[in-house]
Amino acid sequence: MSNPLLTVKDLRTYFYPGGGAVARSVDGVSFSIDAGETVGIVGESGCGKSVTALSIMRLIRSPGRVEAGSKIEFDGKDLIALDEESMRRIRGNRIAMIFQEPMSALNPVFTVGDQIAEVARIHAGATRREAWKKAVEMLGLTGIPAPDQRAKQYPHQLSGGMRQRVLIAMALVMNPALIIADEPTTALDVTIQAQILELLRDVQQKFGTAVLLITHDLGVIAEMTKRVIVMYGGEVVEETSTPDLFTSAHHPYSEGLLHAMPRVGDKRERLNVIPGTVPPPTAWPSGCRFHDRCKYSWERTEHEHPPLYTIAPGHVSRCHLAEEPQRRNAPHKPLVARRSIDAA
């Protein structure tokens, strides 16, 4: 077996907002991605999924930092040990990123063609003319009609879906081995979202690019990924094949997310809820970080932090139910609901 393309091991990214507070936004995250693979990270706001992506790109700025002992290995290189200059050569070249808000990710005072061409000039040392040609070619590849005209336009002249295509074109210029897409369709309308997801799928098949897809939308996960990582409280709480998550989720948080979602074609009187809200990263609960919102919690979960248990080959879950499965037969009102804060 060959080595994975990207290996993240025990990644800890903490923020120090002052006053002695420490936000442990990403707290011991490990996973890997093979070449050409599409892996999803799913979770709600504040679970640490975007900070994980920014850490891989080395884009964490003060007051945040990647803590000592964290390992990010890409293509055999230790990204954390790289100097800034070498990291710049990897960013946009070997690993590209697509952001949620295409308007703020583009520079409003340059044409989109210039911005795409810049990537080719910086990373491939292309001449202006070559770079412009490349930009037009990439725009055409992402399905923008009349790419030579569009290249001369500014971001504000394009629709949201077109801007996202521009970002994808920019990400593809250097034919990277890995694209990190952070909520790439969240700001888009549903019919435009369908176009962009189809484009990402095409790109991935055509170029064999690995994709790390970060989203809160389980529908997007189901349609785009083969393997999925569920994050909660700055940790990986479950990782398994995508079909497996939807049929046999093990972690109560994954189970809760799946049940809380209304689905087209599913008429229920009431939605199941996860009571309470995601705690702030400065104050993760003791023991299992989900225990106060969990309907199976028991004493052990309040004190003992669960490791990632192996449930089946390729399926891990950070829940003591792995050792005490009979507890699943005794669901109860979660602690937060009993404390009547945010009773649902």
Add this chain to the structure above:
Amino acid sequence: MTASSAGNGQPLLSVRNLTKAFRSRRGLFGPAEVVYAVNDVSFDVHDGETLAIVGESGCGKTTTGRSILRLIEPTSGEIKFAGQNVAELKGGALRRMRREMQIIFQDPFSSLNPRMTVGAIIREGMLIHGLATRAEADKRTGALLEEVGLRAEYASRYPHEFSGGQRQRIGVARALSVQPRLIICDEPVSALDVSVQAQVINLLQDLQRDHSLTYIFIAHDLSVVEHIADRVAVMYLGKIVELGRSEALFSQPLMPYTQALLSAAPVPDPARRRERIVLEGDVPSPANLPSGCVFHPRCHHPAKDEACARIVPPLEEKEAGHFAACIKQPPTKVTWEEQQRAGGVREPRRYLPLAALH
């Protein structure tokens, strides 16, 4: 009228030919142009029901909601609430009408005054409308907070101390405080995380049952709409293009735009792959509307032809209580002869690519 449903008795709210045009200028000195945000929209809302208005950004759903409350002055059309013409009301009468129609906004961060305590926010409406003395209002504020799942003590805190879901609950309590009959919910859960979204949806449904509320639920998330709505109106470029009972519309969408919209939503089930209609291009600019059917440039109906670009399709009843605006989806009052005169070459025929959706 076209869009009145088969309900009994008078509708609580009846909207007829509502139009809102905005004037804008292309560039700083460019020619003035008129943008139709809402274009000749008619529908009824019956007591106790939930009517959802769905569509993508810029389709006019929010403008429709705000025009009903006269937060935006409509350009033309008639809005009747409980028999009264909303457009003609002034001063005290307008204020009384607004007490009965409340709104919950999308963004729980910008819709609560950061300088007011939660108690003051909820109390304000009751005092302005003279529904309670200060002491009574305080008591009711506590009860309202508890009803929406918060603690009565929270009345003394400020909005920034709460999470998005909690703030949305505060917004709900504020709307409820004046005992309205109709609440316009403008994307009330789209800024919330999945787990919190479910809490707020359940709360809205409980309150509707307990207070016999009527909802106009404006949303872009189809799964949420199917869950909560009795009837659904689909808007595209300022027009209602389909309107029907939720089950009928979701199981057998008739308007090609609705078909594409439903098929575009990602399904959270990897085992169920389904046919997807991917629309070409973007929504055209409302400043430069396509002629005929506003959807025709992106339409995938196999019988689409020149007639679609020439004839404005009426919103007509295709099946009992199920309205759609498409001259190629029979039955239609726009006869085949008429269509041929307008350049039509393909006879109308039923096209239901998603008939087996679920």
